[in-house]
Amino acid sequence: xSVSSNSSRIGFKGRLPLENGMKVIWQAEQEVRWDDGSExxxxxxxxxxxxxxxxxxxxxxxxxxPFKTVASKWGLFGDSVGERRAMLGAGYxxxxxxxxxxxxxxxxxxxxxxxxxxxxxxxxxxNQSGAVDDNDTTMSGAGLWWKHxxxxxxxxxxxxxxxxxxxxxxxxxxxxxxxxGEHQLGAIYEDISSDTVDQWKRNAYGVNWKWKFTGHTDLRxxxxxxxxxxxxIDTGATKIGLGVFHKLDKKVEVYAAYGATDNxxxxxxxxxxxxxxxxxxxxFGGNPDSASLGIVYKx
Numbered sequence: 001x002s003v004s005s006n007s008s009r010i011g012f013k014g015r016l017p018l019e020n021g022m023k024v025i026w027q028a029e030q031e032v033r034w035d036d037g038s039e040x041x042x043x044x045x046x047x048x049x050x051x052x053x054x055x056x057x058x059x060x061x062x063x064x065x066p067f068k069t070v071a072s073k074w075g076l077f078g079d080s081v082g083e084r085r086a087m088l089g090a091g092y093x094x095x096x097x098x099x100x101x102x103x104x105x106x107x108x109x110x111x112x113x114x115x116x117x118x119x120x121x122x123x124x125x126x127n128q129s130g131a132v133d134d135n136d137t138t139m140s141g142a143g144l145w146w147k148h149x150x151x152x153x154x155x156x157x158x159x160x161x162x163x164x165x166x167x168x169x170x171x172x173x174x175x176x177x178x179x180x181g182e183h184q185l186g187a188i189y190e191d192i193s194s195d196t197v198d199q200w201k202r203n204a205y206g207v208n209w210k211w212k213f214t215g216h217t218d219l220r221x222x223x224x225x226x227x228x229x230x231x232x233i234d235t236g237a238t239k240i241g242l243g244v245f246h247k248l249d250k251k252v253e254v255y256a257a258y259g260a261t262d263n264x265x266x267x268x269x270x271x272x273x274x275x276x277x278x279x280x281x282x283x284f285g286g287n288p289d290s291a292s293l294g295i296v297y298k299x
Contacts, residue, residue: 004277005035006079006294009045015052023052025059035277046101057109066118066143066156067173068099073145073154074175074188076208076220078275080257081290082241085274087224088190088206089171091199092235092267096274097165098158098192100125104133116145126164137162150179169194184210201230208241217246226269234264239271253296260289 011029018024029045043062050059064072068089077083089098102125110117119142124133141158159170175188186208194200206224213219222241229235243257261271263285271280271288282288 002278003035004292005031005033006277007275008032008034011045011047021053025050025052025057027061033277048105048107055110055112057111058106059109060106062101062103063105063107063120064101065099065120065139065141065158067141067158067171068101069118070143070145070154070156070173070175071099071188071190073152074177074186074206074208076186076210076222077241077243077257077259078296079277080241080243080255080294081259081272081276081280081292082220082222082243082257083259083272083275084206084222084224084241086259086261086270086272087226087237087239088173088188088204089192090226090269090273091165092202092226092229092232092237092263092269093199094165095268095270097163098171099274100139102139103127114147116143118143120158139163152177165197166192166194166200167196169197169200182212184212198231199229199235202235203227216248217244219244226267228264232266234266237261237263237267237269239269251298255294255296256292257294258289258291260287262287 009029009031013027016024026049028043028047030042031040046063048059048061071084071088075084085096085099090096102122104124105120105122107120122139123135124137125139138161143156145154153176155174157172161168171192173190177186188206190204192200204226208222211219220243224239226237239261241259245255247253259271261269263269265285268282268284271290273279280288280290
């Protein structure tokens, strides 16, 4: 049994007009741990200072990679036990490693009603020691989101130099979401390729479905498969997520969610890994699962 805050957060943001017609944009967002009262760090989530002009903006700070955002927009379970990060962006031994919010980022963004483009570069993305940023340790990435009527398509790519787990390597995600009446269908593909580390040479696939069967209640199901890593037999896994989500009003939602992971003999993908405050770990070949009741309040 556990009580978990599940990435609760509070943030502040603004857009300040300049005399030349541009705007200064800023945001400071941080996690708030309601469950145990422990101290968090100020601006430990997406936080930045930048400039905007029309559909274009440039910001510097800490920000989710486009690669991470593609999966978070596709997934149906947010920070509950059914969510995706136990599988997507995870390795069979090291777990969730490639759903990053890098330090020391500079990001360009273009956005209009139908299209969003992001391009990001980060130096010393995993560490922030106070020394001069190490330009030999970098992350570069780009993402695209496009929507037309009920169809949403997205793709993102990132390249790492000296990542703490995968060393030098790259990753690709492509996702699609389609609305069909009261139903929403989604699919995602992920390819991770390290230059040297076999654990991070593998593919993953996922599908999901949401059915809004009343005005305030929907059912959700999600299924993700990770293939064996290169030169590593029995290192694949599957995860299923099931949930019922009900809106009490526009700001408050309650839910019941379930997540279960089935590992091959050489894998230990978790039942819960990332986003959800309390993780549910396992051993090689284990089959962990978790069920939860939750409440979400947005203001």
